[in-house]
Amino acid sequence: MPEWLDIVVRSLLFLIVLFLVTKWLGKKQISQLSFFEYVTGITIGSIAGEVAMGLENNIFYGIIGIVIFSAVPLLINIVSLKNKKIRDFVEGNGTIFIKNGKVMEDNLKKEKYSTDELLELLRKRNVFQVADVEFALLEPTGDLSVLLKKEKQPLTASDLGLPVAPIKEPQTVIMDGEILDEPLSTIGLNRNWLKGELSKLGVAIENVFLGQVDGNGQLTVDLFDDKIEVAAPQEKPLLLANIKKCQADLELFALSTTSAAAKEMYGRNARKMDELLQIVSPYLKD
Incomplete structure (x- = not known):
């Protein structure tokens, strides 16, 4: 076999092996690496590159090396899940950079961070003034967790004592002009409902790039043609306005009638409508 073809075969084989090994190790290996996993990843890549290009080496020796270096961190992860001391040693501990609003200079030096680097990490968390921070912790992954002072x-809505509607996961029901039946059935809807909603918007399915249904059953669409404006759904605002009008009419009737019984009836129902408004308003406001 020519050398160039041997290199192609080796490279493709190790690409497949590395892909399978990464899938085996899990998502953590490509997201948040500990020091041990970082070193292991570099070593595996070096082994793969060396064996792929080193024609004098036995290809199966390289595969054995990759398997060993993949199995060790997997075993370490299993053991560390059951032993906190090992987990702390392998993955490391967080380091406090700011406590009670004061920068911990010794901890900065310990982790070899400068003041400029601390300010950069804070800016990434949308914090531009150290005085606004109550507590900041450098995670083992290198991310900075920040707790602002209460007044900052x-x-x-909880602080203001306002009721809010619960949020449910939106479902994508149209993608690239095609209806997705599974998300529709997940929220208890069907194609007839979807076509009816699109008809209200004056939009054809094949013109929709992306269509989503929110937790309140409201459809929003994005069209292929960005120049076309789609009107925002008006059902909820109209319903809220009608309830408010009904409540106001009941109060007006209570004020305008001379009958004590009618005044009491209109007033009682006006209060009920007001209570209803307090309950449904968070769900009907955009």
Whole structure:
């Protein structure tokens, strides 16, 4: 076999072997690496490159080396799941960079981080002033976790005591002009409902690049032609407006009638409508 063809065969074989080994080790091997996994990854790549190009070497020796270097971190991961000391040694511990609003200079030096690098990590977390930070921890993966001071944290609906509707996962029901039946059935809908919603929007299925249904059953679409504007769904705003109008009409009737019984009836139902508004408003607001 010519040398160039031997190199092609070896390279393709090791590409397949490395792919299978990576799938075997799991997603962690390509996302968050510990020091041990980082060294192992470099070694495996070096073995593969050496054997792929080294025609004098036995190809199966390289495969044995890759299997060994793949099996060791897998075994280490299994053991570390059951033993925290081993896990801490292999994966490392987090290092506190800011505590109670004060920068821990000794810890910065220990991890060989400069002040500029700390500020860069903070900016990546959308924090531009150290004084706004209550606590910051450098994770073993190199990411910086940041807790802002209470007065610097964004307000939430819970802080304001406002009720909010629960959020459900949106489902993609149209992709590249094709209807996806499985997501539709997941949310209890069908093609007839989808075609009806598209008809309301005045859009044909084949013109839709992407269509999604949110947790409230509302369809939004993105068209292939970006110049065409699709009107936002109006069902929920219209329903909310009608409920508000009904509540206001009941209050008006209660004020305008001279009958005590009718006034009491209109007032009672106006209060019920107001209670209903408080419940459904978070679901009907955009």
